[in-house]
Amino acid sequence: MDVLFSRDKKEQPEPVKARVTGKIPTWLQGILLRNGPGMHTVGETRYNHWFDGLALLHSFTIRDGEVYYRSKYLRSDTYNANIEANRIVVSEFGTMAYPDPCKNIFSKAFSYLSHTIPEFTDNCLINIMKCGEDFYATTETNYFRKINPQTLETLEKVDYRKYVAVNLATAHPHYDAAGNVLNIGTAIVDKGKTKYVLFKIPATVPEDRMKGKSPLKRTEVLCSIASRSLLSPSYYHSFGITENYIVFLEQPFNMDILKMATAYIRGTSWASCLAFHKEEKNAEVGSNLIKLASTTARALKENDDQVYCQPEMLYEGVELPRINYAHNGKRYRYVFAAKVEWSPIPTKILKYDILTKSSLQWEEDDCWLAEPLFVPTPGAEDEDDGIILSVVISSDPQKPPFLLILDAKSFTEQARAYVDVEVHLDLHGLFIPDTDFDSGKQAPSQEVQDSASDCHVVSETRRA
Ligand SMILES: CC1=C(/C=C/C(C)=C/C=C/C(C)=C/C=O)C(C)(C)CCC1
Numbered sequence: 001m002d003v004l005f006s007r008d009k010k011e012q013p014e015p016v017k018a019r020v021t022g023k024i025p026t027w028l029q030g031i032l033l034r035n036g037p038g039m040h041t042v043g044e045t046r047y048n049h050w051f052d053g054l055a056l057l058h059s060f061t062i063r064d065g066e067v068y069y070r071s072k073y074l075r076s077d078t079y080n081a082n083i084e085a086n087r088i089v090v091s092e093f094g095t096m097a098y099p100d101p102c103k104n105i106f107s108k109a110f111s112y113l114s115h116t117i118p119e120f121t122d123n124c125l126i127n128i129m130k131c132g133e134d135f136y137a138t139t140e141t142n143y144f145r146k147i148n149p150q151t152l153e154t155l156e157k158v159d160y161r162k163y164v165a166v167n168l169a170t171a172h173p174h175y176d177a178a179g180n181v182l183n184i185g186t187a188i189v190d191k192g193k194t195k196y197v198l199f200k201i202p203a204t205v206p207e208d209r210m211k212g213k214s215p216l217k218r219t220e221v222l223c224s225i226a227s228r229s230l231l232s233p234s235y236y237h238s239f240g241i242t243e244n245y246i247v248f249l250e251q252p253f254n255m256d257i258l259k260m261a262t263a264y265i266r267g268t269s270w271a272s273c274l275a276f277h278k279e280e281k282n283a284e285v286g287s288n289l290i291k292l293a294s295t296t297a298r299a300l301k302e303n304d305d306q307v308y309c310q311p312e313m314l315y316e317g318v319e320l321p322r323i324n325y326a327h328n329g330k331r332y333r334y335v336f337a338a339k340v341e342w343s344p345i346p347t348k349i350l351k352y353d354i355l356t357k358s359s360l361q362w363e364e365d366d367c368w369l370a371e372p373l374f375v376p377t378p379g380a381e382d383e384d385d386g387i388i389l390s391v392v393i394s395s396d397p398q399k400p401p402f403l404l405i406l407d408a409k410s411f412t413e414q415a416r417a418y419v420d421v422e423v424h425l426d427l428h429g430l431f432i433p434d435t436d437f438d439s440g441k442q443a444p445s446q447e448v449q450d451s452a453s454d455c456h457v458v459s460e461t462r463r464a
């Protein structure tokens with residue numbers, strides 16, 4: 001894991017043209033937009049966990065068989081405060097930091113204690129969310145940041161609490177067929193209750209009443225589920241949807257709110273406020289609700305409102321799974337995922353067939369691979385008719401990073417686009433087809449052409 005922290009990545013805000021080998025399908029036009037931690041030290045201070053690193057956005061713009069790469073640090077309030085102070089001053093998941101250099105933290109005790117729910121970071125390093133026409137960098141706190149997907153510029157800071165009463169929300173929303181965002185957040189001790197809140201942000205707003213207004217203003221609570229504990233709600237990274245149901249697992253990996261409220265005083269990180277409660281699963285078992293013959297997964301009904309779930313292990317070492325999103329919430333057959341073996345860094349990507357329980361893999365010496373993203377061929381009928389995009393970086397500094405393009409059916413290589421600049425191992429992202437940009441906005445390809453004269457200029461990351 002140390003290798004992930006080895007060096008802070010330089011940003012590359014001007015587009016740099018990639019060297020393409022093979023043939024990129026002509027229909028593949030758009031921007032692959034991705035997010036992940038890129039800076040792990042500020043001045044003399046260092047983050048303790050990979051999930052703490054400052055968000056570095058990067059994109060591959062694909063047009064007419066050509067590819068342009070660029071990257072830019074998210075100018076979050078957290079980033080700006082750290083750079084200005086030349087040290088880490090905002091706490092992240094695994095790193096506790098203090099906003100001022102006062103050695104005697106007890107002088108700050110009252111201000112920290114006066115907030116049961118502490119102020120969280122806006123270092124949105126996990127994912128990208130599409131909300132109406134807009135794109136946002138996301139993390140799991142109450143903050144998300146609007147970004148310009150073409151220039152990677154950081155725009156407004158948005159606080160979920162302005163639109164829906166949640167203190168935390170997932171970085172992995174779902175989208176329904178109409179493009180509405182569905183997400184779950186946790187409301188901590190809100191009017192004496194802690195609950196999980198399912199909410200919807202509409203993709204569009206009625207022209208007449210809300211012209212020019214953000215769809216966020218029309219955020220709607222669909223339902224809320226009471227947490228079984230007021231002061232130790234479940235931590236969750238994502239949730240599931242089917243056509244008629246939301247699948248939420250209140251797992252016994254809990255956040256201890258009292259520990260979080262006193263974390264600054266105790267000098268411990270948010271991560272240390274999370275704990276797995278094995279005893280909460282030791283319940284009696286009853287009948288199996290899963291009637292499918294094709295799986296050994298079990299859901300044992302314990303009583304009227306409790307089900308004990310035991311998953312079936314299909315494939316070991318699977319990380320960052322994606323599917324053809326047209327099948328989200330429906331029966332799907334193929335899972336595209338990264339694979340880890342002896343280290344937490346994926347060295348393979350795979351296509352797993354749930355029906356036949358067989359798989360195809362792509363790997364190459366010294367290659368570390370990012371989450372594989374499926375992009376369907378226009379008008380595709382088969383679930384796996386499309387391509388896979390994955391960013392590949394090399395453990396060998398002599399080998400340049402590249403965007404890998406595979407045929408999703410055969411899992412064979414179609415093309416790769418080498419870039420002669422530093423690329424970081426990222427977390428999540430999405431592909432924005434050119435057709436998704438409204439006519440009022442500049443097409444990404446045009447934007448690339450406009451700044452083509454600036455290509456190949458590698459600029460330094462701005463550090464204080
Ligand atoms: C800052 C912060 C949190 C951050 C969690 C993070 C940053 C999780 C990242 C998970 C990733 C990156 C998973 C892989 O995709 C918590 C625990 C919600 C508690 C409140 C404060």
Ligand SMILES: [Fe+2]
Binds near residue numbers: 428
């Ligand atoms: Fe994730």
